[in-house]
Amino acid sequence: MKPAAFDYIRAASVEEAVEVLAKFGARARLMAGGQSLMALLNFRLVEPEVVVDISSIGSLNSIRIDGESVEIGASVTQSELLDWPRLKEELPLLALALPWIGHFQTRNRGTICGSIAHSDPSSELPLCLAILGGEVELRSAQGTRRLKASAFQTGMLSTAKAPDEIVVAARFPRRRPGEGYAFREIARRHGDFAIVALAARATAGGVLLGVGGVADRPAVRDLGGTGGAALGAALNAFAWEMGGNDDIHATASYRRELVRRLGPKVIEEAQACLS
Amino acid sequence: MPVLKARERHPITITLNGRPASGYAEPRMLLSDFLRQELGATGTHVGCEHGVCGACTVRIDGKAVRSCLTLAVHADGRRVDTVEGLAGEGNKLSVLQEAFRRHHALQCGYCTAGILMSLAHYLEINPQAGEEQLRKVIGGHLCRCTGYTQIVEAAVEAAEMLRLNKSAKV
Numbered sequence: 001m002k003p004a005a006f007d008y009i010r011a012a013s014v015e016e017a018v019e020v021l022a023k024f025g026a027r028a029r030l031m032a033g034g035q036s037l038m039a040l041l042n043f044r045l046v047e048p049e050v051v052v053d054i055s056s057i058g059s060l061n062s063i064r065i066d067g068e069s070v071e072i073g074a075s076v077t078q079s080e081l082l083d084w085p086r087l088k089e090e091l092p093l094l095a096l097a098l099p100w101i102g103h104f105q106t107r108n109r110g111t112i113c114g115s116i117a118h119s120d121p122s123s124e125l126p127l128c129l130a131i132l133g134g135e136v137e138l139r140s141a142q143g144t145r146r147l148k149a150s151a152f153q154t155g156m157l158s159t160a161k162a163p164d165e166i167v168v169a170a171r172f173p174r175r176r177p178g179e180g181y182a183f184r185e186i187a188r189r190h191g192d193f194a195i196v197a198l199a200a201r202a203t204a205g206g207v208l209l210g211v212g213g214v215a216d217r218p219a220v221r222d223l224g225g226t227g228g229a230a231l232g233a234a235l236n237a238f239a240w241e242m243g244g245n246d247d248i249h250a251t252a253s254y255r256r257e258l259v260r261r262l263g264p265k266v267i268e269e270a271q272a273c274l275s
Numbered sequence: 276m277p278v279l280k281a282r283e284r285h286p287i288t289i290t291l292n293g294r295p296a297s298g299y300a301e302p303r304m305l306l307s308d309f310l311r312q313e314l315g316a317t318g319t320h321v322g323c324e325h326g327v328c329g330a331c332t333v334r335i336d337g338k339a340v341r342s343c344l345t346l347a348v349h350a351d352g353r354r355v356d357t358v359e360g361l362a363g364e365g366n367k368l369s370v371l372q373e374a375f376r377r378h379h380a381l382q383c384g385y386c387t388a389g390i391l392m393s394l395a396h397y398l399e400i401n402p403q404a405g406e407e408q409l410r411k412v413i414g415g416h417l418c419r420c421t422g423y424t425q426i427v428e429a430a431v432e433a434a435e436m437l438r439l440n441k442s443a444k445v
Contacts, residue, residue, distance in 0.1 A: 001324040005281035008302035008348050016276050031349075038344035039325040042305075050278075051302065053349055079338070103415030105393055106326060108338040109345070190414050 003041035010053045014060065014139060017166055020052050022141040026163035030054055032075055035102065035110035036118040055111075060168060065090065069134070069171040078107035078115070090174045093132060093199060096183040097124045103191040116152075117167045119159050122194040122213035124185070125170075126153060130218035131199045131210030134172040138165040146171070149218075156216040179203050182269035186258055188249065195250045196258040200270035207267050209235075214255045215242040223267070235263040279348055287351045291316060292360030300347035307331040309347035310357060318358040318388050322417070329416030332389035333357050339396035358388035361395065363444055370443045371395060371433045380429035382420035390416045394430055395445045398437060406431050 006029075011017040021028055029048035031037050032055050040046045054060060060073040063084050070090050072081060078101050081087060081094065088095045101107055101115070101124050115125040116136060128134075129149040137146050138161055152160050161167060175181075185197040197212035206224040221238045223231065239256035246252050279285050284299035291314060298313030305324070310316045310333070322328035324343045331342040334356040361369045368376065371394055381387040390413060397412045398404060404412075409430040413423060437443055 002305065002308075003303040005301065005303050007281050008279040008346065009276055010348075012276065020276075034344055034346070034349070035326065035341075038346075041303075042324050042343070049281075051346075053346075055349070099411075102326075103329075104397060104412050105329060105332055105339045105341055105415045106344070108396075109340045190411060 001042050003038075004044055004047040006041075006048050007050045008053065009050060010056055013057060014054075014166065014168060017052050017054050017057070018139060018141055018164075020050060021164045021166060024050050028052055028163075030117075030166055032111040032114040033077055033109035034114075035106045036114060036120070054166070065174065066171070069173055071137075071169050071171050072112045073169050074111065074113040074167055076112055078102075078110050078112060079104075081112055082107065091172055092175055093128050093181040093183060093201065094125075094172065096181060097128050097199065100124050100183070100185045100190075100194070100197070113167045113170050116170050117159060117161060119153060119155075119157055119217070120193070121156055121216050121218070122197060124183075124194070124197055124212065127197055127199055127210050127212040127218040128183075129153075129170060129172065131201050131208055131220050132173050134170060136161075136167050137169040137171065138162075139168045140165040144168075150220075153217040176203075178274065180270045180272065180274035182266045182273070184262055184266050184269075186262070193249070196255050196262070198259070198262050198266045200266040202267065202270035202274055204274065207270060209238070209263055209267060211238070211242060211259055214239070214244040214252075214259065231264060231267070232260065235260050238263075285348060285351075287313075287347050289350050289352070290354040292356055298347075302346065302348050304347045305343050306333070306335075306345040306347045306350050306355070307342040309350070310342060310355070313347075316357055316359055320385050320388055322385070327417070328386070329389045329393065330386050332392045332416070334392055334396055337396065337399075339393045356392070356395075358391055361391060369395075369445060370436050370440070371398070371429075371445055374429040374433040374436065375426075378425045378429040378432065380421065380425040386416055386418040390418070390426060394433070398430075398434055398445050402434070402438060404434050409434065 028050040060075040062073045082098045135148050180202040182200045185194045194213045199210040201208045210220045239259040244252040244255045279302045288297040320330040322330035326341045326344045333342045
């Protein structure tokens with residue numbers, strides 16, 4: 001339960017972090033809040049040669065509105081975003097989802113971008129990024145690129161991020177007029193990993209349902225204007241298509257049942273708050 | 276840029292409960308181990324070492340965090356507050372500690388230090404906190420003795436006391 005040995009660099013700028021990554025690639029690990037990485041290190045599931053601490057890089061500690069998106073820098077913690085005065089107005093889905101992430105004590109250090117880069121299939125932020133159609137900004141010595149959530153999220157704990165790239169920011173689309181959102185999660189205890197997490201995004205014309213904790217990455221389904229029995233059938237098909245596995249917390253069958261039962265409720269909640 | 280080498284021990288200085296404290300740490304050393312083994316501050320307890328149980332919770336620059344999910348080298352130069360710093364002059368218990376004592380909110384005491392540090396931060400920034408919110412904060416900790424009831428009662432009472440006496444120390 002103690003990490004293996006590694007060199008430690010407290011990067012003062014993105015350029016410094018990029019320089020280390022260019023040299024060490026997959027032998028280096030970036031640490032922002034460390035709330036996922038430290039557990040992996042303690043279990044020795046990862047044994048990097050170098051840990052690059054990016055939490056002190058001032059330029060990454062910003063939340064700013066950029067056109068139609070809110071850009072959240074890589075060192076912004078989940079608590080800092082929760083305390084952002086414009087959160088409810090600009091990112092109502094995140095206002096609903098953030099309190100579900102871990103605990104008060106882990107949100108104080110855990111970052112938005114770190115959770116997205118870690119890409120746990122049951123975690124809340126990758127699900128929010130997927131259903132809102134957000135993107136991540138990646139930087140390396142080669143330059144900068146932006147990837148949509150659907151291109152970035154490639155599977156269980158895996159993303160399209162190259163070993164020499166750093167997620168410098170996540171970009172969430174701002175609330176669009178005429179949309180409503182809802183978020184629900186089932187876990188044994190508040191703060192545990194979600195057995196299933198559901199997010200809904202309703203518009204006047206239809207609804208998107210996002211599900212975490214079943215497939216190996218967040219799954220988003222456009223259910224259009226489906227309702228009644230047809231909705232039940234669509235949710236059942238969606239639940240089966242996501243696959244899902246049995247584990248110590250729940251069976252795949254239970255997870256499908258949660259999607260079938262909670263799906264309509266989350267959709268209804270999102271439609272009820274159409275603005 | 277400075278690289279702290281893996282197999283070397285590096286000088287670390289933190290402000291521990293208001294006073295400078297120094298020791299040495301390899302980069303891989305957890306803050307929880309640094310506090311206990313290097314600084315002798317054994318009030319902070321170590322449980323699961325992967326962020327689940329909450330026993331090791333301390334405050335870094337005022338914020339309640341898991342010291343087992345923090346490297347000592349990361350804490351270098353920062354303010355760290357632990358359970359040893361809660362009591363006031365002449366070891367007078369803080370409002371929160373006094374409430375824990377009154378309600379028998381601990382039995383073996385292993386989880387207590389972490390819970391106190393979490394609640395101390397939370398009540399400072401959320402003086403209006405009620406039972407529902409306090410339960411969520413306590414939900415970040417495991418206690419195997421009490422069944423939590425007395426811990427919740429103590430937290431709720433401490434919040435009320437602090438609202439009545441605004442100058443009291445959490």
